[in-house]
Amino acid sequence: EAQVTQNPRYLITVTGKKLTVTCSQNMNHEYMSWYRQDPGLGLRQIYYSMNVEVTDKGDVPEGYKVSRKEKRNFPLILESPSPNQTSLYFCASSLFPAGGRDAFFGQGTRLTVV
Amino acid sequence: EDKVVQSPLSLVVHEGDTVTLNCSYEVTNFRSLLWYKQEKKAPTFLFMLTSSGIEKKSGRLSSILDKKELFSILNITATQTGDSAVYLCAVVSSGGTSYGKLTFGQGTILTVHP
Numbered sequence: 001e002a003q004v005t006q007n008p009r010y011l012i013t014v015t016g017k018k019l020t021v022t023c024s025q026n027m028n029h030e031y032m033s034w035y036r037q038d039p040g041l042g043l044r045q046i047y048y049s050m051n052v053e054v055t056d057k058g059d060v061p062e063g064y065k066v067s068r069k070e071k072r073n074f075p076l077i078l079e080s081p082s083p084n085q086t087s088l089y090f091c092a093s094s095l096f097p098a099g100g101r102d103a104f105f106g107q108g109t110r111l112t113v114v
Numbered sequence: 115e116d117k118v119v120q121s122p123l124s125l126v127v128h129e130g131d132t133v134t135l136n137c138s139y140e141v142t143n144f145r146s147l148l149w150y151k152q153e154k155k156a157p158t159f160l161f162m163l164t165s166s167g168i169e170k171k172s173g174r175l176s177s178i179l180d181k182k183e184l185f186s187i188l189n190i191t192a193t194q195t196g197d198s199a200v201y202l203c204a205v206v207s208s209g210g211t212s213y214g215k216l217t218f219g220q221g222t223i224l225t226v227h228p
Contacts, residue, residue, distance in 0.1 A: 031214055043218040050214055090156055097214035105156030
């Protein structure tokens with residue numbers, strides 16, 4: 001089954017403790033992207049990647065890192081999480097940049113930083 | 115800074131009504147505009163618009179793009195309670211070393227009462 005898998009689905013952590021949210025897709029998609037969603041602000045793009053070893057900043061990259069060492073994986077790293085990074089995070093992948101009909105979204109990761 | 119603004123932010127109607135959702139944008143290097151529907155999970159794709167003046171249609175939903183005036187509208191006719199959701203508009207643009215930057219609006223919360 002074609003899918004984008006994010007882990008974990010829910011995470012509560014403390015300020016400053018490094019964490020990684022994993023994202024994996026099984027469709028051989030070249031384009032992958034991370035978003036955060038906050039009430040009243042909609043979805044905001046954090047980082048995106050056009051292919052292996054190619055990543056670019058979205059609108060809100062501060063406080064986040066990504067890597068794309070393999071086509072299927074695109075982890076989101078928070079080196080020193082802060083409470084303002086409490087949010088709902090989505091990973092997405094698509095064959096063509098930025099998706100459209102072929103874009104698959106993960107189930108979301110709800111992160112709380114206390 | 116790229117910007118996408120949706121209006122209204124919230125809309126409450128009765129079944130059978132017709133609604134028009136608006137999306138205006140200011141981005142550099144515009145590539146395409148996307149509409150998504152989001153219920154209690156990840157967004158699902160509705161339309162991708164790249165050319166001005168060409169209406170995309172799917173059942174009771176339709177959308178059109180005006181690249182001169184920098185806006186798009188999403189129309190839903192004969193609304194049903196199942197149309198209740200958040201409707202997201204997003205613009206794809208070129209950014210950084212590649213294209214694939216996605217800027218979302220805040221979303222319009224549509225509530226359809228029986």
